Amino acid sequence: MMDMCGFLKSYKRNHYKGMAFIQKKKEREEDGKKKKSAFREWVDAVAFAVVAATIIRWLLLEAFTIPTPSMEGTLLVNDFLFVSKIHYGPRTPKTPLQVPLTHQKIWGTDVPSYLDWLELPSYRLPGLSEVKRDDVVVFNFMNEFQYPTDLKTNYIKRCVGMPNDVIEVRDKQVYVDGKKAKNPEHMQxxxxxxxxxxxxxxxxxxxxxxxxxxxxxxxxxxxxxxxxxxxxxxxxxxxxxxxxxxxxxxxxxRDVQKGRSVSNIFPSAELGWNQDWYGPIKIPAEGMIIQLSKENLIKYGSTIVNFEGLENPELKEGKLFIAGKPVDSYTFTQNYYFMMGDNRDNSLDSRFEGFVPADHVVGKALFIWLSVNNYGGLGDRIRWSRIFSGID
Incomplete structure (x- = not known):
């Protein structure tokens, strides 16, 4: 009987000790959690915000500012707008080693924001729609070859020509497949x-x-x-x-006369075109086959060499060479678009820079969330009427 009583007393002592140990352990863990510094909490919050903003910026929406008057009066200088990535589908980044929420350079410096040690193929994820005629589109400037495609400077223009369209400008009026195109409401x-x-x-x-x-x-x-x-x-x-x-x-x-050649016109001054009298020229489409005649080499040669991702393409001796071998015909591997600014006489667009490749398309302009008039007085510094207005 005494042994049983001793056993019970010993059991109770050990039980209470065990419970006390567990309780103290819990208290230590809670104290550890409570002792997380304010700085650590701030760092965690910032890290979460950066990750969330990076995902939203890549996948859904990105903020842009209008820096030039090429789209006036549809879009004004210092209009701040949101551009939808999900409409045409977001692209996977070519250079994953990049400072988050930057573009070409780290803010306020000339230091590149990315490392080119690792470059990956870029793919476009499924989107809500394809690019449509008259969409206001943000795209990467084509002829900026020192940067990866997705880090080239962003431009914004209106899509006036689709793949397989025959585009022409006659006395400033755009024609598509021989018919007058719809003009923007606020064209200048x-x-x-x-x-x-x-x-x-x-x-x-x-x-x-x-x-x-x-x-x-x-x-x-x-x-x-x-x-x-x-x-x-x-x-x-x-x-x-x-x-x-x-x-x-x-x-x-102010008009430019028909037949007057402009030196910087796309694809070549040889064709005698200018910004007011342009084309006709067919916009390349994925799967479109062309014979590489002298005229077609003038019209499409630079596009094939620069944007089709070929192995060592060259234009020489009036022929196209791919991997050192001459070719007589070519099949395009992606779609292209013809973009123009609504301010027709003040826009560096496809008439000068060429077709916009599908892999350079960034997204669709959705709406203006802020508009600032740098030349307005104190009372009209903000263009209140433009805030949260859509883009047509």
Missing amino acids: FLYIIDTKQQLSERIVEQYSLERQLAEAGSRPYQVVGQQYRYYLHLEPGVAKKLEALSFVTKVTR
């Missing part, structure tokens, strides 16, 4: 405005000319005889309103 051209007096502040504000005149310098006009001459990019409707003003003597759209 360059006009020469002759006036008896300088444009007043009221007129400048009424027609939103502040940026153009400010960028033209301290004297934004030429003196021609007794008149003032302004060069302004305007919508045709605005040009007509200015022409009706009593002090305006003449309004002339």
Whole structure:
């Protein structure tokens, strides 16, 4: 009996010791969790935010700013917009060794933001749709060969020509397959405005000319005889309103004559084209076969060499060589698009830079979330009417 009592007392002592040990262990673990420093918590929060933002930026949406007037008056300088990656499908990165949330360089420096030690093939994941005619599209600038495709400078233009379309410009009007294309609602051209007096502040504000005149310098006009001459990019409707003003003597759209060759026109000045009289030229499509005649080499040779991913392509002796062997015909491996700015006389677009390859397409412009007028007064610095407006 005494042995049994001793056993029970010993069991209880050991039991309580064991429970105390477990309780102290739990308290130590909780203390360890509680003792995580504020700095550690801050680092964890920042790391989570960076990872989440990187995934959203790659997969869904990315913020862009309009730096140039090539899409005015549809998009204005310092419009801030969101671009959808999911519409056309996000691309896998070519250079995975990159500082998160950067593009070509680390913020505020000239230091590259990526390492080219490892480059992977880029693939496009499934999207909601294909690129469509009249979409406002962000794409990588084609002729910037020092960067991987997805890190080239971003451009934004309107898609006016699809794969297999025959594109042509006649007297500034775009034609697709011989038919007039739809013009953007706020399309602009360059006009020469002759006036008896300088444009007043009221007129400048009424027609939103502040940026153009400010960028033209301290004297934004030429003196021609007794008149003032302004060069302004305007919508045709605005040009007509200015022409009706009593002090305006003449309004002339600045046109380039048919047959006048421009040296930097795509694909070659040999064709005698310019920005107002361009084409006709067929836009390459995946699977399209062409015979490599002299004319087709002029039209398509640079596109094949630069964007088709071939092994050692060369243009020499009036022929195309692939891996050292001459070829008489060629089958395109991807789709291409023809992009133009809505400000038709102030846009570096496909008329000068060539077809946009499908693998250079970034995404579709969705809506403006902020718009800032650098030349506005304190009260109208923000263009409130443009906030959360869609892009057509």
